[in-house]
Amino acid sequence: MTGTADLWHHYGRARAGRDRAVPGAFHWTWSQDGGPGPELLGDLSGRTVGDLGAGAARHAAHLAVRHAPARVVAVDASPAQHGTATDLFGHLAPRLRIVLSGAVPHLHTAAGAYDVLYSVFGAVDFTDPRELLPAAAAALRPGGRLVFSTLAHHVGGAPARTDVTASEIPARTPDGGTATMRRWVLRAHVWAEVLDGAGFTRIGTEVLPATGEGPRAADTLLVTAHRPR
Numbered sequence: 001m002t003g004t005a006d007l008w009h010h011y012g013r014a015r016a017g018r019d020r021a022v023p024g025a026f027h028w029t030w031s032q033d034g035g036p037g038p039e040l041l042g043d044l045s046g047r048t049v050g051d052l053g054a055g056a057a058r059h060a061a062h063l064a065v066r067h068a069p070a071r072v073v074a075v076d077a078s079p080a081q082h083g084t085a086t087d088l089f090g091h092l093a094p095r096l097r098i099v100l101s102g103a104v105p106h107l108h109t110a111a112g113a114y115d116v117l118y119s120v121f122g123a124v125d126f127t128d129p130r131e132l133l134p135a136a137a138a139a140l141r142p143g144g145r146l147v148f149s150t151l152a153h154h155v156g157g158a159p160a161r162t163d164v165t166a167s168e169i170p171a172r173t174p175d176g177g178t179a180t181m182r183r184w185v186l187r188a189h190v191w192a193e194v195l196d197g198a199g200f201t202r203i204g205t206e207v208l209p210a211t212g213e214g215p216r217a218a219d220t221l222l223v224t225a226h227r228p229r
Contacts, residue, residue, distance in 0.1 A: 007181050008078035009174040012056050016084050022092075023062045028120060028149040028208070029220045035208045038062070040147050040224060044069040047115040050139070051075060052103040052132075052148075053122020057085035057096065064089075064096040071095055073114075075123070077102040080174075103127055107135035114139050119148040125183050129191070130164060133198035140227040146200065151185045152207050152219035160187045160221075164194060191223055200225035 029035040041049070044067040051060040054074035064072045074089075074096060076082055082100040089096055099106060103123035117136050119125070124132060136146055153160050154167060161167070166182035173179050186194075188205040195203050208220040 005173040005179065006078050006080050007171040007173065007179055008055070008076075009080040010172055011078075011081065012084060013080075016056060016088060020088055022065050022089070023058050026059055026062045028222055029211065030121065030149075030151065030218045031211050034211050035220065036222070038067060040222075041116050041118060042145060044116065046070050048113060049073070050107075050110075050114045050117045051122070052107075052117060052119040052124060052136070053077075053126065054085065054098075055081045055122065057089050057098055059118075059120050060085075060096055060098075061089040061092055064092050069095070071097060073097045073099055075099045075101055075103055075106045077123075104131050104135050107132075107139040110139045112139070112141050115141055115144050117144070117146045119150075121149060121151070124148040125150050125185075126181065127184075128164075128166070129184055129186075129194045129198075133194055133200070137199045137227050142227060143229040144227045146195075146225045146227075147223070149208075149220050149222050150191075151183075152188075152221040154185050155216055155218050160185045160190075162187055162190065164190060188221055188223075191221070195223070195225045199227065201228050202226040 026038040047069050049072045051074045054076045057074035060072045060074035085098045168180040169183045171179045171181045192203045203225045206222045210217040
């Protein structure tokens with residue numbers, strides 16, 4: 001991360017100042033107000049769970065407190081997000097472990113360490129899937145599960161891409177300057193093809209319609225896959 005602007009510096013700062021509670025619910029949708037919950041992850045009792053691109057670790061904190069895993073590891077490459085997560089939920093250690101790292105480097109150090117991996121508009125969106133998904137497969141134990149929610153189309157309505165190509169989206173530097181970052185917004189069949197190529201099986205996709213209207217409304221693509229036993 002040295003020499004690279006933290007483009008997540010501003011994200012969630014206002015909420016962190018007013019809301020320090022462990023969330024009472026877990027949502028996959030873009031609007032974070034509906035759809036299925038953590039049941040898609042399976043029974044987490046005694047399991048080791050990884051949140052890839054955890055941000056402020058609100059989803060991870062919910063799982064750690066309410067679903068009796070052995071451990072939830074909240075991984076994020078942003079120093080600002082790591083700092084916010086530590087400030088909000090560091091007291092939940094050791095059940096919640098907050099890690100400052102890119103998802104791919106972390107997964108490369110964790111072969112066969114996880115029962116479940118998930119991403120809620122997190123690292124799966126912002127990391128080349130041809131690098132991330134094979135690393136995720138290797139980090140899962142046989143029979144392990146990957147679940148992620150991502151955009152079903154670009155915010156604003158442009159369709160998802162038909163190949164594994166990133167889009168450039170607006171971002172802000174810590175000093176408020178303008179920048180861009182890469183985001184992978186892919187059609188369901190493209191995600192399925194990359195998952196298959198990474199060694200996953202039992203791949204499922206579902207579109208969850210937006211619950212509201214407006215320029216920031218978007219449908220959610222929910223994806224599940226398994227490492228073979």
